[in-house]
Amino acid sequence: MKKIVGDLLKNRNVESGLKEYYGKFMEINNKYAFIRLAMNYYTYYVVKQESDGIMDADYDSYLKKVNCIIEKCTKDNNENVTEDIDTLNEIRDEIIGKVKDVTCYVDMYNIYEHAINRVEYRFRDDELPDGYSDENYTRKLMQYILEDEDNMMVNSKIKDVVGQLPLKLTKSKFYDMLSNGLSIYNGSTKDSVDDFLYMIKSSSMLEKTASMEESYPYLAEAFKQLKDIHFKEITNEQYEEAKDVLSEIAAYIDEQMDGAMMIQEILNDLLLVLYTNEFCVNDNIVKGCVEIIKDTNLLFMNKFSPKTLEEIEDMFVMLEGEQEKIYPLLASYDITDQIKESFSETISQLQLDEVYEVVYRLPKLNSDSMFVEMEKEPDNSVADEDYIETKKKELCDEYAKLFKDNEKAVNRAVLSAAISELPIFFNNISELQDFIYNTLVTCNDKAEKLACIEILNGIMQA
Template identity: 30%
Template structure:
C-alpha cells in the first residue's frame, strides 16, 4: 500500500479533508476489490471447468446454475459489456444467488433428516448380531469422562460434552427436554433477534421441523429416498430390511454431501462474480499484467465451457503460476482498508448522503458480506431488534408446540433421535464435571436396550480413539 493512501486513511480517522479523502478511499477500496474479484473469478471459473470435465454439475439444477454463470462470464469478459449493463447483471446475480440459497436450504433439511434416520438405524444394528460383547460400563464412563476433560481448553471441553450427549442413549422425560430448550433460549434475552432466529433455525432443521420452500421442487430423487424412511416400522425390521435401509442411508448421505460440495463451489463463484460487478464501475484502477492474465484465463476457460475449444489448454495452468502471491498481497491491503469502513458509516453518514456516496458505501458493505466466509448469507435491510423477554417466551412456546405435535405422530426411536440431535446443539447445561459424569451414568443405566447402548458405546469409543491420533 502506498504512503498516500496511508495518509488518506489517517486523515479520515482524524476527520480531516473528508470531501477529498472519502472519494479517494472509496475508489481505492473498490479498486482492490476489483483486482481480488477478477483473480478469484479466474481461479474459481477454471476450477468449475475442471470439475465439470470430471463429471460434476450434471444434475438439472446444477447445470442451470453453470449455464447462468457462463452467460454472465460471456457478458462481462467476452462481450466486454459496458458499465450500464452491470446493474442488470447485479440484479440477475442477486436473484440467482438467492435461488441457490433456497436449494442449499433444501439440501440441509434433507441431510438433517438422513442423520436422524441414520441415528435410529445405528442404534438397531447390534440387534442383528448373535452375540453382543459385554462392556464394563464403569470403566467406559471413566474413559469417557477422562476424554472430555483431558484438556484445559474450555471450548474443546464444551464441544466434547455436546458431542457425547448427542451419542448417548436418550432417557429423558420430555418435560426435562422442554425445560432445557427453554433455558437455552433464555440465554438469548437481550441479544439481537437475528441471533435468536439463527439458533431456532438450527434447532428446527435438526428436529426435522423446518420444511424450506422448494422441497417439492428440488432434488426429488433424494426426497423419494427420505420418504421411505418415514414409512418404516423400525421395531419390526428384519435383518435384511435393516441392511437395505442402512445402505440407502449411506447412499443418500453420500449424494447429499457431493451435491452440497458442488453448491459450495458454485456459490463461491457466484459471490466472486457479484463482487466484480459491484466493484468494477467504481474502482480506481488501471489494467495491469496480473489483471490481464486473469482476463485471459477467464476468456480461455469460457471457450472450453462453450465448446469452442476441443482440448483443455496447458496455457491456463501456466498463467495461474504467474499469479502466485497476488492474493496474499491484495488481502493485506484490503484488510487495512476495510478497517476504517465501519468508522465511516458510524461517523459520516450524513456527509455520505450529501456527497452522494451513500450508494457506494452500501455497495462496499455488500462486498464485505460477499467476501466473508458465510457463503450463503442472505442480505436484509431490516434494522436489528433486541430480543426481549416477551419475544423469547413467544418463540419458545411456538417451538415447544411444534415439537409436541411432531412427537405425537412419531415413534419413540425417532423422538429419541430428535432429542439427541438437538440437545447437542444447545449451550452446555452442566455446571460441573460431576454433573456430566452423573448424566453419562444415568443415560447408560436407564437404557435397557442392549443394542442401543452398545451402539452408543461403540461410536463414542471410535470418537475417543480418533482423537488420540492427533
C-alpha cells in the same frame, strides 16, 4: 490505504477518508476477485468434464447465463454491467433457495442416520469390551472432555458427547430444558434468539421450506421410505435396505451441494468483478487472469480456443502466491461494519450512499459463508420476556407435533440432537459426570449402548 483506515478508526479526517476509502477498497477487491474467478472458473470446467453428474438441469441453465456474462466481461464493450449484476443476483438467490431446500434434507439425514445406527448391533454378535464398566467409561469420557484448557473446546466436546449418549428423557423434562435454554436470551437481540431457534430447529428436522419437495422429489420419496420403518420390529433385511437408502441419499446430497458451491463461488467472484469494474487496476496479474478466464470461457462455449487445457493451466504459474499476498490486506482494510455504524450520516451528506451500498456488499461476497443473503438486515431490537415466551410456546408446539408424527427411535434421535445444541446446562463438572454416568447405567438396550460406545470412541480418536 493503511493511513486512511487508521484515521477512520480514530475518527480523524473522516470526510476525506470516506471519499478515498471506497475506491481503494474496491480496487483491492477487484484484483482479488479476478484471481479467484480465474481459479474457480477453470476448476469448474475441469470438474465438469470429469463428472457430468455434478449438476442438475437448473445448475446447467445457470451456467449458460454465467458463461454469456463472462464472455461479455472479457470484451471491452460490456455496457450492460447493471443488467448483468441483476441477472447474477437473481441466479444467486435461486441457488440459495435450493441450498436451503437441500439443507432441510441434510438435517433429516442426520436424524435418521442416528436412529438407524442405534439398531445396527441387533444384527451383530459383538459384546461390550473386556473389563468394560459404565464408571470407567464415564471417567474416560471426562478425561477426553477436560484434556483441553480452552473453554470453547471443552464446551464443544461436551456437546459432541451429550449428542451421542443413549438419552432417555421425558417430554416434560425436555420442554423444561428448552425453556431454560431460551430464557438465557431474554434481553438479547431478536436476531440472537432467531439464530438460536434456527440452530435448534434445523438440528431437529423442524426447519422446512415450502419448495423442498418440489425441488428435490427424489429426496422427498427416499425419506418417505425411511419414515415407514418400524424400528421396534426392524429386521436385518430392512436394516440393510435402510442403510442403502441412507447411502444413496448422502451421495445425492453431496453431488447437489458440490454443484451449488462451485457455481456459487463463480457467481460471487463474478459479482465482485462487476461491482468493482470501474476500479480495475489492469496490471499484469489482472491481465493474466482475464486471459485465463477468456480462454476457459471459449472452452465452455464450445468455441475455438487458441490454448489447450494444459496450456491454460500453465498460466497459473504467474498467480502463485498472489492470493496469499492480497488476502491479509483485504482483511485488514475491511472496516465496512465500523463505517456503516459510525459514519452513515456523513456518507449521506457526502452523497456517497449509492457507492457505499456496493462497498457493504463486498465482504459478504468474499466471506466463507458463500450463501449469505445480501439483503437481509439484522434485527437488533430487544427480545423481551413476551417475545421469549411466545417463541417457547411455538417451539414446544412444533416439537409436540413432530413427536406425534414419528417413531420413538426417531424422536429419541431428535432429543439427542436438540439437547446437544442447547447452552451448556451443567453447573459444574460433577453434574456433567453424573449425567454421563446415569445415562450409560440406565441404558438397558445392549445394541444401543454398543452403537453409542463405537461412535463416542470415534469422537475421542478423531
